Amino acid sequence: xxxxxxxxxxxxxxxxxxxxxxxxxxxxxxxxxxxxxxxxxxxxxxxxxxxxxxxxxxxxxxxxxxxxxxxxxxxxxxxxxxxxxxxxxxxxxxxxxxxxxxxxxxxxxxxxxxxxxxxxxxxxxxxxxxxxxxxxxxxxxxxxxxxxxxxxxxxxxxxxxxxxxxxxxxxxxxxxxxxxxxxxxxxxxxxxxxxxxxxxxxxxxxxxxxxxxxxxxxxxxxxxxxxxxxxxxxxxxxxxxxxxxxxxxxxxxxxxxxxxxxxxxxxxxxxxxxxxxxxxxxxxxxxxxxxxxxxxxxxxxxxxxxxxxxxxxxxxxxxxxxxxxxxxxxxxxxxxxxxxxxxxxxxxxxxxxxxxxxxxxxxxxxxxxxxxxxxxxxxxxxxxxxxxxxxxxxxxxxxxxxxxxxxxxxxxxxxxxxxxxxxxxxxxxxxxxxxxxxxxxxxxxxxxxxxxxxxxxxxxxxxxxxxxxxxxxxxxxxxxxxxxxxxxxxxxxxxxxxxxxxxxxxxxxxxxxxxxxxxxxxxxxxxxxxxxxxxxxxxxxxxxxxxxxxxxxxxxxxxxxxxxxxxxxxxxxxxxxxxxxxxxxxxxxxxxxxxxxxxxxxxxxxxxxxxxxxxxxxxxxxxxxxxxxxxxxxxxxxxxxxxxxxxxxxxxxxxxxxxxxxxxxxxxxxxxxxxxxxxxxxx
Numbered sequence: 001x002x003x004x005x006x007x008x009x010x011x012x013x014x015x016x017x018x019x020x021x022x023x024x025x026x027x028x029x030x031x032x033x034x035x036x037x038x039x040x041x042x043x044x045x046x047x048x049x050x051x052x053x054x055x056x057x058x059x060x061x062x063x064x065x066x067x068x069x070x071x072x073x074x075x076x077x078x079x080x081x082x083x084x085x086x087x088x089x090x091x092x093x094x095x096x097x098x099x100x101x102x103x104x105x106x107x108x109x110x111x112x113x114x115x116x117x118x119x120x121x122x123x124x125x126x127x128x129x130x131x132x133x134x135x136x137x138x139x140x141x142x143x144x145x146x147x148x149x150x151x152x153x154x155x156x157x158x159x160x161x162x163x164x165x166x167x168x169x170x171x172x173x174x175x176x177x178x179x180x181x182x183x184x185x186x187x188x189x190x191x192x193x194x195x196x197x198x199x200x201x202x203x204x205x206x207x208x209x210x211x212x213x214x215x216x217x218x219x220x221x222x223x224x225x226x227x228x229x230x231x232x233x234x235x236x237x238x239x240x241x242x243x244x245x246x247x248x249x250x251x252x253x254x255x256x257x258x259x260x261x262x263x264x265x266x267x268x269x270x271x272x273x274x275x276x277x278x279x280x281x282x283x284x285x286x287x288x289x290x291x292x293x294x295x296x297x298x299x300x301x302x303x304x305x306x307x308x309x310x311x312x313x314x315x316x317x318x319x320x321x322x323x324x325x326x327x328x329x330x331x332x333x334x335x336x337x338x339x340x341x342x343x344x345x346x347x348x349x350x351x352x353x354x355x356x357x358x359x360x361x362x363x364x365x366x367x368x369x370x371x372x373x374x375x376x377x378x379x380x381x382x383x384x385x386x387x388x389x390x391x392x393x394x395x396x397x398x399x400x401x402x403x404x405x406x407x408x409x410x411x412x413x414x415x416x417x418x419x420x421x422x423x424x425x426x427x428x429x430x431x432x433x434x435x436x437x438x439x440x441x442x443x444x445x446x447x448x449x450x451x452x453x454x455x456x457x458x459x460x461x462x463x464x465x466x467x468x469x470x471x472x473x474x475x476x477x478x479x480x481x482x483x484x485x486x487x488x489x490x491x492x493x494x495x496x497x498x499x500x501x502x503x504x505x506x507x508x509x510x511x512x513x514x515x516x517x518x519x520x521x522x523x524x525x526x527x528x529x530x531x532x533x534x535x536x537x538x539x540x541x542x543x544x545x546x547x548x549x550x551x552x553x554x555x556x557x558x559x560x561x562x563x564x565x566x567x568x569x570x571x572x573x574x575x576x577x578x579x580x581x582x583x584x585x586x587x588x589x590x591x592x593x594x595x596x597x598x599x600x601x602x603x604x605x606x607x608x609x610x611x612x613x614x615x616x617x618x619x620x621x622x623x624x625x626x627x628x629x630x631x632x633x634x635x636x637x638x639x640x641x642x643x644x645x646x647x648x649x650x651x652x653x654x655x656x657x658x659x660x661x662x663x664x665x666x667x668x669x670x671x672x673x674x675x676x677x678x679x680x681x682x683x
Contacts, residue, residue, distance in 0.1 A: 006043065006047070124148055125142060127149050128141040128142055128147065128149065129141075129142070131149070131152075133190050133191075134190060134191065134192045134193055135192075135193045135194070135195050136184065136191040136193065136194045138181075138195045139195065141174075144176055146175065147177075148174065149172065149173075149174055150174060150175060150248055151172075151241065151244040152171065153170070153171060153237065154168060154169070154171075155169050155170075155171050155231065155232060155241075156168055156169070156231040157228060157229065157230055158215055160220070160228070160229050163213065163214065165231075168183050169181065169196075170183065170192075173241075173244050175201075175248060176200065177199060177200050177201060178198060178204060178221070179195070179198040180197050180198070181193035181194060181195055181196055199221070201248050201249065201252045202252055203223060204221055204222060204223045205222040206219055206221060206242065206245045207220040208220075208242065209229060215229075215231060217231060217234060217235055218230060218231040218232070218238075219238060219241065222308065225307075225350060225353060225354050292336060293325075296325060296326070296340065299318065299322045300340070300343045300344070300347060302318060303315055303319065303344070303347045307347070307354065312355065312376060312380055313376055316351070316383065319344055319347065319348060319351075322340070323344060326340060326341060351380075352384055352386060355377040355380055356381070356386075356389060358374070359374055359381075360393060360396075361396050361397055361400045370401070371394075371401060372436070374397055378390045378441075382440070382441070387441065387445065390440075391445050394437070394440065395452045398429075399456065401433070402429045402430065402456055405425050405429045406429075406460065406463075409421050409422050414477070415468060415481060416480040416481055419464055419468060419485065420481075420484045422464065423484055423489075424488060426456075427488050427489065427491070427492045430456070431492060431495050433453075434449065434453070434496075435495075453499060454502050457502050458506055461506035462506070464485070465506070465507075465510045468482075469510040469511075471517070475514070475585060475586070475589045478514060478589075478593065479589045482507060482511070482593050483593075486500070486503065489503050508595075511594060511598065512598060512601050515590055516605065518586065518605070519586065519605040519609055522582045522583075522586070522609050523608065523609060526579060526609075526616065527616065529574070529575040529578055530575050530617070533573050533574060533575040534573075535622045535625045537565065537570060537571045537572065537573070538569070538573065538577060539568060539569055540569070543568060546564060546567070546568055549570065550564070553580070553581070556581065556585065557584065557588075558584065558635075560572070572628060572631065573628050575628075576628040582609070583606065583609050583610060583613075583636070583640070584636070584639075586602070587606055587640055587643070587644060588643075590605065591644070591648065603653070603654050603655070606640070606654070606655055607658060610655065611658060614658075614662060617629040617632070633664050637659050638659075638664065640652075641659065
């Protein structure tokens, strides 16, 4: 960055084409040009990050400035109203005559004034009646005696988030409310529009929207909690709408001020009569009521601003502070207390609706925010005694979070690696949800989390079972997947929640089904292998093949070194070797994959496999076949009985009874004092 800095680009007459040409002349080769490009890109990134940081630092100042401007605007409206009243009073005083000759009002002028007032009232009613006839489902516009039509016209509603056109609207602006209607496509009769909704003028705010992309000549209507954007056909139409909204706001403020003044005028004579000296001791007035602080008078407007700016915690704190202040003895009997409390209650309902909407997963929710994004809404809802609703919505968010995390795991590589990754992701998500749940909710709600966690585990296991327990998946792979899930579930117990029973109950049926299907597959294949067996030793071709075979059988607990002949031959038939591997695998894997209440299924499978094999060999006349038959009875069966007892702690009664049936003598292995060597270099 020695030769490239911000000063070169900050020159007023900077020309990018000229700069690139000079850079191309000064650089030698493409490598140097590429380095200069990287330096310019780095400078651009630094500038962009600095601008973003500056915007973030001044964001709150922008919001505070907007709030101050809104307050100043209200004050200006009040000041303008006071000035207009003073001007009216001065005009009246200047026209009044002391002698009563010049400014006397004739009867004829009074009659003309009454006629004009009647005509204006009749015209107002006719306009409202005509609107009622045009709008289907319209509210009764004549209910309010002073309601007048200020403006109307067609507008195009725009989506506030995606900036796409939604529908064509016909909007009516009255002196006290804004009415939205939609066009009726297949209309019959005088009805042209269909009533949608109406907003009181006191509850809406109009915000100008600058032109951006396809959205031009638009303005935004903030009608808490809704935000609606409308687009006009031209700048003049937009200006008319904004001006009419200002007129409606001013009329509303003047009306409220006049009501307040009338109220003060009515209360003033009462106060003066109470202060008169002719009252008796019993009729003395009550102590003077203390005036409300300014922040308490403007609390509803401040709450609106905080809610729009999404400062929910500050909104709650301001509500609580206002309610506590109004509950003190100083303002206990204040005439405005009930009115302010009612308004605060309405704002509280609006706030809870927004918070519930924030936690609703069907309303623009994204898992990127994580569970922490829902922390503040949940805490505020808990303070409003809405713990049950908050708990339900929070668990819905947890469900979608877990689902999104599990779905992100791709099915790549072996099934065991996939199941291992899914299990890790699932239980990590579950632990995060449990940690957040314990922090947000009281202890009496933990039962809801347990029910939810059990349901999520059942959903996960149903998905994994469909992928793992298939005919194509080997029994060893099934065992690896089950062991991985069980170990991760055991680790999750450290968080204080044991889901091993639920997991085993989900695995019980598919494990039993897999063992029995494997048994039936072995029994079916056994008949073909025995009938096709040539009853000759098996050639492993190489010493490496022999060593690999011996290692595989040793892992199953069977030592076959003495059956190796001529270095590469095994003195057993192919069907015998296959059967020994199959039945030993069933016992070894079965005892590891089942729980104690399913061991009888393993016993059943072992017995059925062994009994079928012995029945096939009983009638064979070949001497070599009888040798293999003897190997199965005297070597394999005793080994299985001993290893079963070592793993379980008691005998396999079915296999022992089968051994006694065929005259097999089961004796415990003799202990030997001979030292075992792991290498043959000492022999």
